Amino acid sequence: GLRYTDEDKDWIGRNQVFIQALNGGFDPNFTVDDLVEPLDGADFARFPTGVVRDSESWSEPTYRLNLSYQFSDDIFGYFTYARGFRSGGYNDQTGTTGFPITPELAAPYEPEFANSYEFGVKTDLLDDRLRFNATFFNVDYEDAQRALVATLENEFGQTFQETRFFNAAELNVKGIELEATALISDNFTINANFGYLDGEYDKFEADTDGDGTIDVDFSDRPLQRAPEYQFTVGGTYDQQLSNGGTILYNLNAYYEDESVYIYSDVDSSFDTFIPSKTLINGSVTYFAPNDQYYVRLFARNLDDERYVNAAQPVANLWTFGTYGEPRTYGLEVGFGWDF
Numbered sequence: 001g002l003r004y005t006d007e008d009k010d011w012i013g014r015n016q017v018f019i020q021a022l023n024g025g026f027d028p029n030f031t032v033d034d035l036v037e038p039l040d041g042a043d044f045a046r047f048p049t050g051v052v053r054d055s056e057s058w059s060e061p062t063y064r065l066n067l068s069y070q071f072s073d074d075i076f077g078y079f080t081y082a083r084g085f086r087s088g089g090y091n092d093q094t095g096t097t098g099f100p101i102t103p104e105l106a107a108p109y110e111p112e113f114a115n116s117y118e119f120g121v122k123t124d125l126l127d128d129r130l131r132f133n134a135t136f137f138n139v140d141y142e143d144a145q146r147a148l149v150a151t152l153e154n155e156f157g158q159t160f161q162e163t164r165f166f167n168a169a170e171l172n173v174k175g176i177e178l179e180a181t182a183l184i185s186d187n188f189t190i191n192a193n194f195g196y197l198d199g200e201y202d203k204f205e206a207d208t209d210g211d212g213t214i215d216v217d218f219s220d221r222p223l224q225r226a227p228e229y230q231f232t233v234g235g236t237y238d239q240q241l242s243n244g245g246t247i248l249y250n251l252n253a254y255y256e257d258e259s260v261y262i263y264s265d266v267d268s269s270f271d272t273f274i275p276s277k278t279l280i281n282g283s284v285t286y287f288a289p290n291d292q293y294y295v296r297l298f299a300r301n302l303d304d305e306r307y308v309n310a311a312q313p314v315a316n317l318w319t320f321g322t323y324g325e326p327r328t329y330g331l332e333v334g335f336g337w338d339f
Helices: 038-042
Strands: 002-014 051-070 075-086 112-125 130-153 159-183 188-206 229-240 246-256 259-262 272-274 277-287 293-300 308-314 318-323 328-335
Antiparallel strands (some): 075 112, 188 229, 229 246, 246 277, 259 272
């Protein structure tokens, strides 16, 4: 397969200013009442002072090659190579420091490219009572887009920070994904998924303030948001009722390894991490005859584990985090219609 993409992006913005400075200078008599509506401050034709415009276009081919072979009725293998790209763009926080926007600050970041190789095998074994699939993959990223905190200095020597995207990284990610489903009996099925991820930066550095020197070099740090191990194991029991309905009982457990969430450009002591977690979930679902409706009682995080979803440092001031939901029960009802 071959695809050709042509994209055009336009950006317009102004540095953050007080309402009294919208016309240039500082007019203490100009207030929000003179705007008529508060959002009228974004009328760049009426208030053109400090407004900057920029545009850019990107044209890239992307392509994919897939080779597959049916070794037998029960074994299928394939190999895939693909080249993809993530478009460039503009930093939406530009100007939030209040500094006048320079052409360098308004300039876009460039596209990110990925070359991926994948080999997989899909099998149905033991008279179709066991399905086992395995995938091996390797991905090389070029000009990878990464969000970094840029420390900017104004004419008075004051420093402020903006979170901006940079084409900062070259990296490699490879791993294995395994999937198995086994029909233990006519009513009982177990399933399992396992993932292993090995990723590292070949380079992770950026000139965040645009002065021509490297301000951030994280090349020797682990890959962000890339847990090394993940797996799920679960079982489902199917109970057929005399009225033609069905009850499904499901119980599963999910494990995710610890990982780095985000790096701080202030100091590595402000880097944040996501600890490992194990979540146990279950449900009981009644399906009415002919699937006219279903009623599901579910429970998530049965052992009430306290776990972190995200953690973000703010300069050297504080770190805030968000937590996943505690033990949660609920009732879900769905209906179906034949048309």
